[in-house]
Amino acid sequence: MPEREQDDHEREFDLKWADNAEHKEPSARARMLAARWKENPPEPVPFRGEPDHVARRQRRSSWISTVVVLGCVAGVIVLLGYINFRTY
Known part of the structure; x- marks a missing residue:
């Protein structure tokens, strides 16, 4: 077996083993x-919570x-209605 092929085989074996x-x-x-966190656990945070000022x-x-x-x-509806009204 060539050296490169052997290295690939050994690397694959190591990955499977790991x-x-x-x-x-x-x-x-x-x-x-x-x-x-063992000494100072974090406070619960809502999912994707944002600061109050950003949310407001x-x-x-x-x-x-x-x-x-x-x-x-x-405005577009009124404008189209006005244009349609003037054409008749």
């Missing part, structure tokens, strides 16, 4: 967070956006 391991060591970040601004801007879009649609 994937089938019963105990997998956590990453350094996971170990660091576990140690930190988004609520207000969504209403403003809705009013602007509906106003534009109403």
Whole structure:
């Protein structure tokens, strides 16, 4: 067997062996967070929670956006009706 093919075979064997391991060591970040949270656990956070000031601004801007879009649609309808009325 050529050397490169043998290296690939050994690497594949090592990956299978590692994937089938019963105990997998956590990453350094996971170990660091576990140690930190053991003494000082984090407070629960809602899914994709946002700060209050951002949430308020988004609520207000969504209403403003809705009013602007509906106003534009109403304006186009009135304009088309006026143009249609003048052609007859």
